[in-house]
Amino acid sequence: MTELTRLTAAATAEAVAAGTVSAVDVTEAHLARIAAVDYRLHAFLQVDAEGALQAARAVDAARANGDRLGALAGVPLALKDVVVTKDLETTSGSAILKGWIPPYDATITRRLREAGVVILGKTNMDEFAMGSSTENSAFGPTHNPWDLARVPGGSSGGSSAAVAGFEAPLGIGTDTGGSIRQPAAVCGLVGAKPTYGGVSRYGLIAFSSSLDQAGPFARTVLDAALLHEVIAGHDPADSTSIDAPVPPVVAAARSGATGDLGGLTVGVVTELSGEGYQPGVTAAFADALTRLEAAGAKVAEVSCRHFGYALPAYYLIAPSEASSNLARFDGVRYGLRVGDDGTRTLEEVMALTREAGFGAEVKRRIILGTYALSSGYYAAYYGQAQKVRTLITRDFRAAFETCDVLVSPTTPTVAFPIGERADDPMAMYAADLCTLPASLAGLPALSVPCGLSEGLPVGLQVMAPALADDRIYRVAAALEASYDSPFIDEAPEL
Amino acid sequence: MTQTLSYDDVIARYEPVIGLETHVELGTASKMFCGCSTTFGAEPNTQTCPVCLGLPGSLPVTNAAAIEFTIRIGLALNCEIARWCRFARKNYFYPDMPKDFQISQYDEPLCTDGWLDVDVDGQTVRVEIERVHLEEDTGKTLHVGGATGRIHGATHSLVDYNRAGIPLVEVVTKPVAGIGSRAPQVAKAYVTELRDILRTLGVSDVRMEQGSLRCDVNTSLRPIAASALGTRTETKNVNSLRSVERAVRSEMLRQAELLDTGRRIVQETRHFQEDTGRSRPGRSKEEATDYRYFPEPDLVPLAPEPTWVDTIKASLPELPSARRRRIAGELGASDRDMIAMANTGVVDLVAVTVAAGASAAEARNWWMGHLAQQANATDVEPAALSITPEQVARVIALVADGTLSTGLARQVVDGVLETGHDPDRVIDERGLRTVTDAGTLTAAIDEAIAAHPDIADKVRGGKVAAAGVLVGAVMKATRGQADAASVRALLLDRLGTDGE
Amino acid sequence: MPITRDEVAHLAQLARLAVTDEELDVFAGQLDVILAAVARVGEVAADDIAPMTHAVPLTNVLRPDVITPSLPREQALAAAPATEGGRFRVPQILEDEQ
Ligand SMILES: [Mg+2]
């Protein structure tokens, strides 16, 4: 591993801008790292060396030309395969989309390219972002760089493993119920889910439209904030995109790094603790709270009594929307087609295609969602779940009357062994227990490393009111600054 | 099944209840949720993009003009405009739907509770409108390998998504009852009136033959004096105004046959066939489809500002019914005249001709008479004739001032129809002016007298009736450009008799 | 109320999934457990609580009626499993259009 792969994104961008290192050198160093370790991690589904080097050369040329470079120009990035990339295979981790070459770029892909960010390739994920372990990928699991026998979290486990494994300083994930925050926590990274509507969804292959948000992975809070600002902002192509200024997350990360949280009230959510939380997780979390207090924050207990209903509500809403979003994979316009031998009807071919092209978890959720939306059950399931969303949002609103941010462990446990929960959907779903409330309410939330438990990373989740994304960065940066050295330095060499 | 029942038999025992669902493709420039063009007739799959192909990751954004057009329609149909409403997903698999769901409206339509009055045989029937909602159209499927181009017997099908995503308004009536034998005419009159309104509003080109106006007809029968509605069927594929009437009529007959023989009506979708005037049952799965509607999460709610709705309302053009009332007043036309003019398709033409200075009587005579005949002979609508109301008014004026005789006027009009030139140019080109010059006429009269000395003598001898031959000769010599009455007077004068 | 194997088969058919008999058994068992867990939403959501479909309180997001370029046809058709004459080709269709 060269020094270039150990640099933060901010330092890399600075070096590229100053001309002390070329973007091509940075890119080649990361491609070499991928070549050296990815056969063990399986973080990437596609490595686009040619495209990456071309983007790097363009940055170097722009610098030579005296052009102003973006804040992350020349910095390599691992892009979750749920994000559509023109002329680069995009599968969303599914066999049904294997070989699909999109004719267009997602808005965030375009923004990354325009900012001079170097896209190294597409990362592995749970199929259609359904999962918490990346074991549900049609293309095999990804391994956690901290312990190859464990999961890297999910569904954005390819991106989290790539960044934790120093294959890229930055990664993009998407978070529907915790799919950025949970993998960030178990890989010892910073991962943020912006306010719903803060980052365009145009070109994200939809899992659950009312919940999906793309966000950054990085090894530092500042790096995550820099990436957040590149991808965020209003997009007329997404009707749910918020037409408001991007919260000043970079400035907040810088101000938080001074370690001063004076005047800030941090609410600790009572309901997100207790039984099921590993002692090591609870201990690291408690230690983090004392550090926040030491930084000048007031720490208070706060109760959000409907948070316990987030999991059932989520597992109705997300599968319902998914059952509809995934209907289009029918073997007519793109993707897999199975059984078209001239004897079968279209209806049969569609059903065989979907049966063969979707994995078990996807089918399970499609059936669950179909059930929840079907006549006679809609009111009792989907309708009630939408009401629970209202109740959870009210809980948040009440809590934010007295607190500036809320905190909890990001996930009840550290990374679990590959295969441990594969046959137990409910156990797998429990990994998202703490991240679901902010998802349902559309609020910004972030996971920041807060310690190790038996040598594995633990994350602390910070949640803030809508559009106050800057607060989560400020608190995270202050906590980050309170530790003597970054936890990621303790990750084993691969 | 052979139909042995007569329509009168059916009406004697059953009361029909009808309902109409009309789909209207809006004439917006771009599609409902993407910027692709809506132009009809393009090469297949050349007007598609990630959104209207349903590519993974694409998202819809609503076309403002489609919302405005729908509100316009709702207001013209006397509907309430929702203060807040949403789109919903209607989930079902079909290859012409790129996302395998249709973005439509379910329990929150944009417009509700309106009405439309239609005239049938001089009587007004109020058709209540249940809802007007907005959705996206599907692509077009071509069935290959079967004998008829129909789905049945096809070996495979081909899909073109150019039409997918074009904004489609669905106008749904409440059940229309109490119209008895007139049910087929009411159905036709409703669709006709709706078509005229949509055309007047400028929201659609309403071409049934191109599918921009499509009609589904619900029909049920109940025994006279029964209160419960009978089982209804839905007839789709009704693609002309004439077919609307035929579809209701044939379905009434079909259902009556079944009921008469103690059989039950199956609630089903049927497909109208233009060639036979009958319908065939659709092939659907046994169980009812469960569309699993839910609010479209990729779109945000619509809340039309009341001030916006008021602005749209204020900008509505004069609607056909109001226009007809105004024109009837202006023309002094009776209901009977108006119906006759409407049936001939000349109401607007007559009105514009009058506005251009012609008398109502003359304008009506021309359009209902000679011009209607010419239109009929060439099998076009009078409005499609290549003569404008202004040109007709000019011809009428030229007759009034004596420039043209009635016979010449017809020749001028025919000349305009042939060439599209203005009447004055046709007159010049063809020399169709009335000959009023006394010298020319006298010379022609003298020639006629010289050519027929025996007849001239008879006239001089008091046999005035014989003068007709001489008048005819003069008219022939002047190629009809002389006024026959003047010729006759001049001739008699010349022969020294006053004709008494 | 436990979910039956037949119900799962019906749902799979609605969702156009040709599930195997083996899967039916597995899914029926798992869905039973999951449904029991998610049914808890019924415990708290009262009649007077408005359902929340969107996290962002936006309305009237509209675009002007302006034509933007479509995809070239080769690109529109590029990923199709089968095409014919510039159209997407599909096997014979059993059911009529809706
Ligand atoms: Mg409809």
Ligand SMILES: [Zn+2]
């Ligand atoms: Zn389009």
